[in-house]
Amino acid sequence: MRSEPKQKRGKQRVEIILNSASELFAEVGYDNATIIEIAARAGTSVGSIYQFFSNKEGILRALVEKYVEDVSRVYTDIDAEAFPSMTVEEIMQAVLLPLKEFIRENRDFQAIFSNSTGSNLVEELMAPINGMWAQRTNEIFINAYPQISPKELKKYNLICMTVVKSLLGLAHHSDDISLDEVFEEMQHVLVRYMTPVFEEMGE
Template sequence: MSDLQPTSPSMRRQPKQKRSQQRVERILDAAAEVFDEVGFEAATTHAIATRADTAIGSLYQFFPDKMTIFHALELRHRERVYAAWAKFNKPEIIQQPFEGFVSAMAAVYKELLQDQTCRIVFMQYFTSPAIFQNIDESFTQEAIDFMAKLLQQRNRALIPEQCQLLAEVCVHACNTLALVALRSPESHRQKLFEQIQVLLFAYLRPHIGDEIGNEVSPPQVMKVMKSIKCPHCDSSAVSKNGHRHGKQRYICKECGKQFPESYSR
């Protein structure tokens, strides 16, 4: 699928020949660069045409104004997000060990936001959502639904409502941290992106960690939760959390503390 599909209905004419398609691609690349450097409000079609090394008349053949150009960037962003999801939505990635799964998910997310078009559209949405034509809250819901399906595939014991809640927290938390990161200096930006991965590790491990596995049936999970209680808060909402020194460890979903099997009741 090319970057121009689906095409923007507000374009003056759709590029059909390869040469015209390449020219439109250059204009969109240039627009992303100009928006990134000076912001959407300060950007002009003349600056975009100059950056694209094309005549302003050639730009106006396809785009009547910079708003139309931005709407085309929205479509490009959507397409690249869908491509990233398709790359990640594979059994060999979803069913890999927990750390690899989360690391891959965080890497795909970070790589997506390093793309200039996606970064500009992502940041602009939280600044001026009213100018958007092709992206709204339903796109965020698509992301939540996609992640909920991944979590369900990782742990069949999770009910759909749990998957949706976990996915909702993850998507909104990651988007918030990513927005702060993209507005920060490069050195601090990298640290924040690393913390996104740390957050996902800690939050998702009790629900889809390797200790749970798809082979664990709901009755078995309930048996573990009923027979083991947290020595810190006496809660029975606990799950397995790996082994250390040959002993099974658990994590409490209420207080978040970990403890070894020998301390359990």
């Protein structure tokens, strides 16, 4: 940010700008969003945006900062130790439920990243978050199924994460299916995919 708002008016303006930007980024993606449109939606002028943010990138960075704390909590709250005794259903449930809560409360966040593939900046800002997530779910898999080789588990983790991300995107884009339905099917896909893997190796 170029300068922190000092007055109540400024703080409000920054809030409004962030909300408008979040909304617009979610609708059209980061690259397709223009500063003029953000200003228009925020009921302000481009100058006021640059009063507080050094550039368009700064707006996105501020948004990511706002969200990133919540994002990491989604995964760190989970106790990996508990997993060896759980069934595949329970493991997936334990991973997907907090994610669902987060998505429900941060629809824009999900939409921004689902609509901004191809933006180098967005990819860059998401990389650490994705990395954190991948590492966390990988730990969970390793804890739950120590008898399977880490290399195999990494592959399954990759597949599962890809499926999850794409179905989250589907929930956002399609009017034919609700978020709840998507999560229900997501759970089915993952459980049914992983069950034979774990059973076979677990015997």
